[in-house]
Amino acid sequence: MQLNNYDTVYFLGIGGIGMSALARWFNQQGMFVAGYDRTPTPLTSELEKEGIQIHFEDDIKLIPSQVETNKTLFVYTPAIPKNHKEFNYLKGKGYTILKRSEVLGLITKSHKTIAVAGTHGKTTTSSLITHILKVAGVNMVAFLGGVTTNYASNLISEGTANEETIVVAEADEFDRSFLKLFPDIAVITSVDPDHLDIYGNHQEVIKSFTDFTHQINKGGLLVKHESIRAIENEMDGVKVNTYGMSRGQFF
Structure with missing residues (x-):
């Protein structure tokens, strides 16, 4: 998998300390970055100020329309529960969803x-x-x-x-x-x-x-x-x- 094949990144659990660092990185590289988190925090507020779209309700209708393409990298934290609606929706659509550690591994690989x-x-x-x-x-x-x-x-x-x-x-x-x-x-x-x-x-x-x-x-x-x-x-x-x-x- 090559990260330069993607132009959009969507995070499930974007407010986590490790996830937010990755979100900032991809945002700085000029990619469209968006994500979900359970609750607003000072960190998610900073991400929003940097131009990252975030919503705080587990609702597939809130997933930005430009996210659902084969040019999107989907990233999740293991803290996401198994019954998470967005996670299961994206998985059911056949998208590959990677753990944070896997994405960090891809970055460090090169x-x-x-x-x-x-x-x-x-x-x-x-x-x-x-x-x-x-x-x-x-x-x-x-x-x-x-x-x-x-x-x-x-x-x-x-x-x-x-x-x-x-x-x-x-x-x-x-x-x-x-x-x-x-x-x-x-x-x-x-x-x-x-x-x-x-x-x-x-x-x-x-x-x-x-x-x-x-x-x-x-x-x-x-x-x-x-x-x-x-x-x-x-x-x-x-x-x-x-x-x-x-x-x-x-x-």
Whole structure:
């Protein structure tokens, strides 16, 4: 699937922090962007100010007419319930509807990517990396899991998007979404027992993060916190560095 085959993007759950960053990205690329969310929020208000059409009632009649074409990319969040009218209507019409993580994976597939994973510290770390790159004038775009105070946005960019653009993305372990990413550089801040309603136990969390490290492109780099013992310090074709306050190669 090639994203340049589409000129319209429709989001189910557009007000989510990850979904809204994607919506902003496609809007900046000149695509027609619209979507549904359950309730208005300050974030959805900002999206509307940026020219994105949003409605807050699950009603197929409110889907913009220009959306129902084969040039539209449909994106949904797993938080959408199975009985959602718009979701089932679009699915019944035969449209392909992708998860947010799948779309982020498609974006990162064609760009050098820095992916930040960890049960804690993803947003802080990815925001720091983003700020450094932006201040340095590097051509980049960052999809963040929070609205930063200094930039007042969860989508931060520098320069005009092209093949040289570096992508910074939060690699979310929730429902194993980060396994859709294939980064050149991966950062892992922590591998604590979290989302056990999905994973069941800590060992499954560790296994998922280990699987994520195997997604790093050959010749790439893994940077992990010094406290993470469960992930090996040596990998075939991938350089491994550690960071921390007391040990590691980065301080």
